[in-house]
Amino acid sequence: MKQHLPATLLALSLASILSACVTINIYFPAAAAEKAADRLIDEVWQVKERTDTPEPAATESETK
Amino acid sequence: MNRLFLSAIFALSFFFMQPAAMAADIEINTPAISAIKNSMQARHNQLAPHYTSGAVGLTRDGLIAVRDAKAVPLKDRQSVNTLVAAENKDRNALYKEIAVANQNPQWESDIRNTFAQRWVEKAKAGWWYQTASGWVQK
Numbered sequence: 001m002k003q004h005l006p007a008t009l010l011a012l013s014l015a016s017i018l019s020a021c022v023t024i025n026i027y028f029p030a031a032a033a034e035k036a037a038d039r040l041i042d043e044v045w046q047v048k049e050r051t052d053t054p055e056p057a058a059t060e061s062e063t064k
Numbered sequence: 065m066n067r068l069f070l071s072a073i074f075a076l077s078f079f080f081m082q083p084a085a086m087a088a089d090i091e092i093n094t095p096a097i098s099a100i101k102n103s104m105q106a107r108h109n110q111l112a113p114h115y116t117s118g119a120v121g122l123t124r125d126g127l128i129a130v131r132d133a134k135a136v137p138l139k140d141r142q143s144v145n146t147l148v149a150a151e152n153k154d155r156n157a158l159y160k161e162i163a164v165a166n167q168n169p170q171w172e173s174d175i176r177n178t179f180a181q182r183w184v185e186k187a188k189a190g191w192w193y194q195t196a197s198g199w200v201q202k
Binding site: 028029030032033034035036037038039040041042043044045046047 | 089090091092097101104105108158162168171174175178179181182183186
């Protein structure tokens, strides 16, 4: 009987890990989605390339 | 017997861990998603002035909309409408593609909501976005 205790504990902890995994799989991974969205938005809006908006002061380049 | 039982549990646990490990990350590097992304990236230079002028704003459902057509010169209004329509088509396709690429098509609305928040979060000061009570300037 004493020999079975560690095995039971192990089985219980594994069961809780299993249920956690199943939960992750069913529910939407919001944090990961946020990171993925940020990466994609940075690329689409090219956030990394220009940190501030260099407003062209004179927009009278219409030479006609 | 005990050993067999333990190894069985371990094998089972790895079997269940596999989908969990896949779900922990969101895949956005597929050819379909990259194509949409490139299309949106190419369009952004044309849309950016309209975000700044307030003619176009970010909607609550992760799309964009013309919120003040008067901010656009009359001759350009049609082209802005066309830009907005094309952008929204890409955005809708993007949310769907990401859900499909992650083997969970039912995530589309969650992905849309996530993007809706992140577009606003990353928008520049002065750009307009939609809230439950109307348009707000960042």
